[in-house]
Amino acid sequence: MSYAWFFAAAVFEIAGCYALWAWLRLDKSILWVLPGLLCLTLFAVLLTRVEAVYAGRAYAAYGGVYIVSSLTWLALVERIRPQWFDLAGGALCLLGAGVILYGPRLFSH
Numbered sequence: 001m002s003y004a005w006f007f008a009a010a011v012f013e014i015a016g017c018y019a020l021w022a023w024l025r026l027d028k029s030i031l032w033v034l035p036g037l038l039c040l041t042l043f044a045v046l047l048t049r050v051e052a053v054y055a056g057r058a059y060a061a062y063g064g065v066y067i068v069s070s071l072t073w074l075a076l077v078e079r080i081r082p083q084w085f086d087l088a089g090g091a092l093c094l095l096g097a098g099v100i101l102y103g104p105r106l107f108s109h
Contacts, residue, residue, distance in 0.1 A: 002050045002101055006062050009046035010069030016040035018077070057100060064097025 019036025022028040052058035068090040071082045082090075 002052065002058075002061070003065065005046055005049040006065035006097075007069060009043050009050075009062065010066050012039045012046060013043035013066065014070060014073045016043060018073070052101065053104075057104075061097040061101040064093035064095075064100075067093040 016036045016039030019032045019039065023030055023032040023036070047058065047062060050058045050062070052061070071086050071090050074080050074086075075082055
């Protein structure tokens with residue numbers, strides 16, 4: 001279930017950051033800031049739903065999911081096809097996120 005919360009959080013974080021990017025870099029209206037701030041708030045709330053005892057561990061594992069979600073955003077929203085090294089790096093990051101998140105459960109005595 002943690003990965004579902006991570007991916008949902010990532011969508012809102014990326015959307016929120018993209019809204020600010022659109023305002024500051026793409027000359028969109030300042031009204032883009034409002035949905036951006038709402039998305040960033042939802043991101044923070046969703047990240048608290050992750051099944052992790054420590055916030056730092058949840059944030060570290062989230063980093064891998066965020067990277068894969070960003071590459072998905074690149075492909076779907078920005079219409080840029082990720083390169084093989086993007087995909088390979090994303091897969092490594094997702095694997096690392098799994099080790100961080102589930103390692104304590106698998107290897108604790």
